[in-house]
Amino acid sequence: MELLFIWINKSKNRFIQKKQFNFSPHHKFSCELDGAKVVLRHEMVNAIDKTFLYDNNILNVTAIVGENGAGKTTLLQYIYDSHCYPKANISDEAYRQMHEENYEENKNVLVYKINDDIVIYHNIEDPLFENKTDFQTKCLSNNDRTKKIEYMRELESSTVIYLTNSLYTYGHDGYSTHGTLNRICLTPNSIRSLSNKFYDKVVQYPDLFMIKQTPYNILQKTLIKNKKETDFQQICDVLYFHYLISNGLLDTYIAKINNEIEVNFTTATSLI
Numbered sequence: 001m002e003l004l005f006i007w008i009n010k011s012k013n014r015f016i017q018k019k020q021f022n023f024s025p026h027h028k029f030s031c032e033l034d035g036a037k038v039v040l041r042h043e044m045v046n047a048i049d050k051t052f053l054y055d056n057n058i059l060n061v062t063a064i065v066g067e068n069g070a071g072k073t074t075l076l077q078y079i080y081d082s083h084c085y086p087k088a089n090i091s092d093e094a095y096r097q098m099h100e101e102n103y104e105e106n107k108n109v110l111v112y113k114i115n116d117d118i119v120i121y122h123n124i125e126d127p128l129f130e131n132k133t134d135f136q137t138k139c140l141s142n143n144d145r146t147k148k149i150e151y152m153r154e155l156e157s158s159t160v161i162y163l164t165n166s167l168y169t170y171g172h173d174g175y176s177t178h179g180t181l182n183r184i185c186l187t188p189n190s191i192r193s194l195s196n197k198f199y200d201k202v203v204q205y206p207d208l209f210m211i212k213q214t215p216y217n218i219l220q221k222t223l224i225k226n227k228k229e230t231d232f233q234q235i236c237d238v239l240y241f242h243y244l245i246s247n248g249l250l251d252t253y254i255a256k257i258n259n260e261i262e263v264n265f266t267t268a269t270s271l272i
Contacts, residue, residue, distance in 0.1 A: 001112045001113070001114050001158040001159075002024075002059060002060060002113040002114075003110065003158075004022070004024040004029065004111045004113055004118065005020065005022050005023065005029035005109070006020070006021050006023075006082065006108060006109065006110055007019070007020040007038070007108055008020070008021075008075075008078055008108055009104060009107035009108060010104050010105050010107070011074050011105065015071050015074045016071055016074055016075065016078065018033065023060065024113075025045065025047045026045060027043075027044065027045065027111075027118070028042070028044075028045045029041065029042050031109055036128055037128050037129070037130055038122075038124055038128060038130070039130045039132055040109060040120065040129070040131050040133060041133065042134075073164070073166050073168055076162060076164065077162070077171075080160050080162040080172070082106075082108055082110065083155060084106070084108055084110055084121050084122065084140050084151075084152075084155055085103075085106045086123050086140040086141045086148055088103070103123075108122065109122040110122070110155070112158070117136070118135045118136075119135065119136050119138060120133070120137045121140065121151060121155060122137070122138075122139055122141075123140040123141045124139070125141045126141070138151045140152065156182065159183075160184075161184045161185075161186075162185040162186070162187075164187055165188060166188075167188060188229075191229050192229050195228075195229045196224060198235075199223070199227050200224060203223055203224060204220075205220045205224065
């Protein structure tokens with residue numbers, strides 16, 4: 001699945017509201033507001049020439065550029081978290097407002113390319129969404145529970161990897177040992193969590209909720225604290241190169257760096 005377009009009603013921090021973003025060099029989608037109704041339109045655009053970045057695995061590269069505070073991280077986090085959840089029917093007035101706010105934050109339009117088909121997913125209630133394109137629409141806010149589950153499973157099958165060096169990653173710093181690996185989030189803080197867990201396993205540090213702590217456990221924890229994230233990253237690098245060598249991919253990997261990526265130090269030297 002390739003994400004072509006997203007329309008965001010409202011991000012959690014309210015930084016992005018009723019904004020749209022295209023990610024395809026071939027297609028341009030737009031959502032227009034007609035009162036309370038969202039109208040989706042589409043047009044073809046001239047594709048850019050492909051570069052060495054494109055191969056059988058990489059179909060599209062999109063750069064999100066902006067100054068500090070422009071909302072780049074907010075957009076990426078929204079894409080990572082977006083599930084297009086349907087609006088919940090809550091009868092209890094005490095919880096209705098909370099669910100209304102959650103729905104407004106989750107309300108969006110997602111356009112994916114799946115194999116050779118383009119499919120539009122949205123969770124906007126009828127009749128407040130109008131599709132002016134020729135592509136198939138799947139609404140997660142309809143009354144057919146079977147269809148809702150089917151569409152949600154389709155969306156959950158997309159793979160999203162969020163890799164960032166930003167420290168503003170609240171809510172994206174942990175890890176899970178359950179479920180599928182179709183969503184992976186690596187941040188400075190999540191790397192730290194993975195590193196600690198890795199060294200817990202290495203020294204066989206016990207779960208303190210299960211047994212009483214001993215002086216030996218304190219020594220184990222001291223050893224773990226003396227390990228840095230860079231130590232863990234170096235181990236990951238060694239494992240990655242081992243994978244490349246084992247699968248006969250190292251020469252291709254090195255050749256791609258040497259032959260297809262040009263590094264120019266002229267500007268850097270003048271700055272130094």
